[in-house]
Amino acid sequence: MFNPFNLLDKLIKWYSEKVSRKAKIITAIAFLSFLIGVGLVGYKINDYFEHDPAACMFCHVHDDANKAWAKSKHNVVNCHECHHSTKKDQVVQLYRFAVLGQKKVEPRHGKIIVPWKLCVNCHWETNAKYPEARKINRSRYHAKHMFTEQVECAKCHGYKIHQFLPEERFCNTCHKDKQVHGTGMEKLPCLNCHTDRTKDLRPGRKKCLFCHGEEAVRKELIADGAIDVKFFQPSSATVKKAIKIKVPADAPMQFNCYECHKPHEAVRPDWGNCLNCHVNIPNVGKHGLHVKSMGMKCKECHKPHSWRVTNESAKKECVKCHEYREPRKFIGS
Incomplete structure (x- = not known):
């Protein structure tokens, strides 16, 4: 009966007794070189699939995502720094492409593919690799939605693939009952009014006066650099169209405009x-x-x-x- 251990024993005995010392050294060096070569090739292959964005394009299954990424603010960020997958997932993806011939990535099915814990690596603490990443650690918008309401970042940023700045009325995807009624306000971006300057994110008086007040108010808010004004500043046409009001310093009822004006409920106050x-x-x-x-x-x-x-x-x-x-x-x- 064939015994592999006997064969191995004979091979070792032959190598130790019959092979010269010089041949043993050459064999050992060759074998060691082979192991090093295999290790380097394996490292390069792993590094390519883990750190090179070109690896994501290798399968040609998400061209739209690649194009959107190339145009986005994240085009200097490696795909794998945000999108993490296990070795098992990678093997399954490769099998689907190479064996099953899958040419498209399956829809997200509502999955959060980039968890908030990865986003805060750059957008909360300063990341030496991406020091220019905008911080959210002083943003009331993010404090309410991210920490209090536990809304994942990708629900607002990136609900369209690699489009990180939300669209003008993206809030309505969740706040469906908050449509605006008003003369000319119906299609305004939500953050034309709602502001990061107030604790409850509702428009403060000065935010209303950005359109309805004087130039001095606009300059003050722009200089303040809050998210709403920086990224969703009312257009010059909107400002020009808005009815201008003056509130005397000694006027009674110096409270927020929304105490009387309810733009989500009626065109004008009753x-x-x-x-x-x-x-x-x-x-x-x-x-x-x-x-x-x-x-x-x-x-x-x-x-x-x-x-x-x-x-x-x-x-x-x-x-x-x-x-x-x-x-x-x-x-x-």
Whole structure:
């Protein structure tokens, strides 16, 4: 019966007794060189598939992704620094291409192929290899969505392959009920209004005044460099079209615009809503006569954003209905 161990024993005995010392040295050097050569070739092959973007293009199965990557901000980043796969996955992919003839990558099926833990390597801490990567460690947008809501980065950045800057109305993919109603605001990018400057991401007064205010406000916000203004700055046409308002420094009700304006709900404020806060006003002075009996709207006397009825404004507005009377007498007898 054939015994491989006997054969091996004979081979070793022959090599030790019959082969000269010089031949043994040459054989050992040749064998060692062979091992080194195999190791180098293996290393080069592994390095190619692990670190060379050309390896991803070898199979020709995702040309669209390659083209988008080449045009993106990440075109200096190696594919494998973001896309990690196991050796098993790589073998399966190679088998599908070489044996099964698969020419296209399967759809993502909603999978997150780049987890947030990889993104923060460059966009949270400073990465010596990519020092120019924009940091998000002071961004309230990312604090809310990434840490509080645990939304994966790729849900907003890269939901279209290798397109990392979100589209203008990308928020609606999740916030489907937050459509905008308004004269000219319907198609505005979400971040034309929502800002990284406030804790709740809602538009602060100055963000509204970027379009509706003076040039000084625009310069201030641009210099501040918040994400919303840096990447989603309202166009000059939008700014020009917006109705300009002035809010006197001594005007009452110095609060956020959205307390009255609800752009996700209505085109303009319903001035009857003033009574939601000013509940007792109909019982004060002659408000009952004007509001209840005559059906007048608050803004007919109280001009938006200045609000206070002064002697000067009364001489212009009140006389449209009756002779001039001092505003203070409106309250008292």
